[in-house]
Amino acid sequence: MAKKKTDIPFYSLDAGAKAGIEIKRLTELGTEEIPFNTAHRDDHYIFIFQESGEGTMVVDFKEVHVQGRGIFCILPGQVHYGVVVESAVVWFLALDNALVGEQFRPAFEGRQQLVAIDDAAAHRLRSCIQLVHDLHQVLGEDRFQHAVLRSLIDAYIGLFAGIFSEENRLADDTTSRTGIITRQFKTLLAASFRQMKKPAAYAAALNISPSYLNEAVKAVTGMPVSYWIQEEVMTEARRLLHYTDHTVKQISDDLGFDDHTYFSRSFTRTAGMPPLAYRKAYRK
Structure with missing residues (x-):
């Protein structure tokens, strides 16, 4: 007898996620190592930056295919899962909603496509997320460290938002x-x-x-x-x-x-x- 499907799994950030941030660099990722291969949703934002390789995921019934370099954002509440990954190098950043500034959110809302990026954009993203990762690794109680980390997060999300906005040719003034x-x-x-x-x-x-x-x-x-x-x-x-x-x-x-x-x-x-x-x- 097939197992009865109950509620869609709904995940929060791990208790160990420091300052509402979970960050990983996954290398040589293959289908068997996909960390999210069953349908679920999260109560936080997820920013994915694939440096190389190939992968396919499904987000709210839409298939998203990533080949080579690209970025993607999964919004809180969207049902998603990974399907296939081949030799991928991926930066994964999960953020508490409070860390995603209101000025950036319109760039991601309602847009479920991968955005391909060029060498220059990839270099900027890689440099920024490496700084976020390194500081997050040693984060303590120092309030200045927390302030710097928040600024770096804003910079990284801002780079994402800028790329998404340019790709979608957003005409609306979100400050109006x-x-x-x-x-x-x-x-x-x-x-x-x-x-x-x-x-x-x-x-x-x-x-x-x-x-x-x-x-x-x-x-x-x-x-x-x-x-x-x-x-x-x-x-x-x-x-x-x-x-x-x-x-x-x-x-x-x-x-x-x-x-x-x-x-x-x-x-x-x-x-x-x-x-x-x-x-x-x-x-x-």
Whole structure:
């Protein structure tokens, strides 16, 4: 009898992660040594810098293939796992959410592709992450060491964000009023989508009118508030259908729906098929 799939594993940083940081350089990594080969999610950010080799991972149902040099960011809550790795040299940096500055986060949100990098960018990243690693190894109680480490982390994430922003040709000014509102909405949405399903609820929480919230979010993202609420809820529904054996009613309850038949109709409208048909079609 197949083992019943319960909740998707959800991992936090190890208790031994100093200052909310876990950093590793993995060399000659092969498929048999993949440290994350089963589907799970984390409550923190993960920044991956592959110096060489080849690898494939799946993040929220999208396959990401890395050949040669490249960078990638896994956001808190995304379900991911490694598939294949061949002779890879990889820098792995896991960071407590508080260490990822608000000014950098928009560069990574909603972008699940690998970004290839050139020699100059690889050299800058390698130099910076080596400094982070060396200081983290000897980190003690000295407050100046902690301040320097935080600055180095900002520099490293800033390099990532700059590369991602250039690759995606971000046109929105994330320091503008509309950019700030959109960022605040996305942060609130990630934390509250189970309880809050109406645009008006988010507007009230942000102390602005629903029309202004919708105008700001649509100006920055091209899509209205209702789209992003539905996208967040249905992405989580797909995760639970794919990676657990929870019933449709259990999933509906988990997502904060009072009526599981309404949830089923909403899912069918979005996915083009009922929840159980989706599970049968897409889960291996």
